[in-house]
Amino acid sequence: xxxxxxxxxxxxxxxxxxxxxxSANPVDALCLQELxxxxxxxxxxxxxxxxxxxxxxxxxxxxxxxxxxxxxxxxVVRNIPGFADEQSRVIAATLPTPDGPLRIVNGYFVxxxxxxxxxxxxxxxxxxxxxxxxxxxxIIHPRLALLGDFNITADDRDSYDPQGLHETIHHTTxxxxxxxxxxxxxxxxxxxxxxxxxxxxxxxxxRDFGFRRNRGLRIDxxxxxxxxxxxxxxxxxxxAPRKNERPSDHTPVVAELGxx
DNA sequence: ATGACGGTGTGGCACCGA
Numbered sequence: 001x002x003x004x005x006x007x008x009x010x011x012x013x014x015x016x017x018x019x020x021x022x023s024a025n026p027v028d029a030l031c032l033q034e035l036x037x038x039x040x041x042x043x044x045x046x047x048x049x050x051x052x053x054x055x056x057x058x059x060x061x062x063x064x065x066x067x068x069x070x071x072x073x074x075x076v077v078r079n080i081p082g083f084a085d086e087q088s089r090v091i092a093a094t095l096p097t098p099d100g101p102l103r104i105v106n107g108y109f110v111x112x113x114x115x116x117x118x119x120x121x122x123x124x125x126x127x128x129x130x131x132x133x134x135x136x137x138x139i140i141h142p143r144l145a146l147l148g149d150f151n152i153t154a155d156d157r158d159s160y161d162p163q164g165l166h167e168t169i170h171h172t173t174x175x176x177x178x179x180x181x182x183x184x185x186x187x188x189x190x191x192x193x194x195x196x197x198x199x200x201x202x203x204x205x206x207r208d209f210g211f212r213r214n215r216g217l218r219i220d221x222x223x224x225x226x227x228x229x230x231x232x233x234x235x236x237x238x239x240a241p242r243k244n245e246r247p248s249d250h251t252p253v254v255a256e257l258g259x260x
Numbered sequence: 261a262t263g264a265c266g267g268t269g270t271g272g273c274a275c276c277g278a
Contacts, residue, residue: 009267009277010266010267010268012267012268013266013267034267034277036267036268060268061267061268061269061275061276062268062275062276062277111276113276113277151277151278169278170278203278205264205265205278206264206265206266207263207264207265208264208265210265217278219278249265249266249278
């Protein structure tokens, strides 16, 4: 089976591209971020017509996450339990699979703008809350995948200019420590389980020919629990949608899980 | 580089993203 994540930067604009991508890449679960729409505007019918179930958690203008799955999900959780948040950034649900229930956590992590801003402080408190919740979630759901737009480069390999961007947003030590803390809960970066090309990124700035010059960052991740890691077959970044007209600035990341 | 590009809103620029 395949699971994927994609920050679409407005589902209204990108819906045709998402449907086309799903048609060419029939994954079992697709985590979407930055819907930028309220749930009453969510295109449930379009996904249903394409053979998919959708579970959405949107808001006006900003943020918003959704889970697109072949099979119906259960035990849906919106945002981090116990963490009051006006922004719609997390949706989790359990997907039945032949190997047992798969817990999927879809996150649109806080951007944080710049160190020493209120938004950065919010990023750090949000990351702490996520970590504390996931610690419990992993005990309840040992087959757990955390997918989404993390807005953190795990290390210097994940940035087109690690020296020039040293300790700037997405590159700070404290952000990387938070990502490390998630991994230390017993999670694994699916992409790094395999040999990958240098300068592999999942986001490129719209400005200044960022994609053409491969000036990008790897900030979209699929993290797998120990149990899921043992069944991981492959993990790739699909750059094809970034070549579309009116592309999202992010591109999908896909992991394939198999039975041993 | 206080820039670029792209999306949203009740807009004619401001805010946000990364």
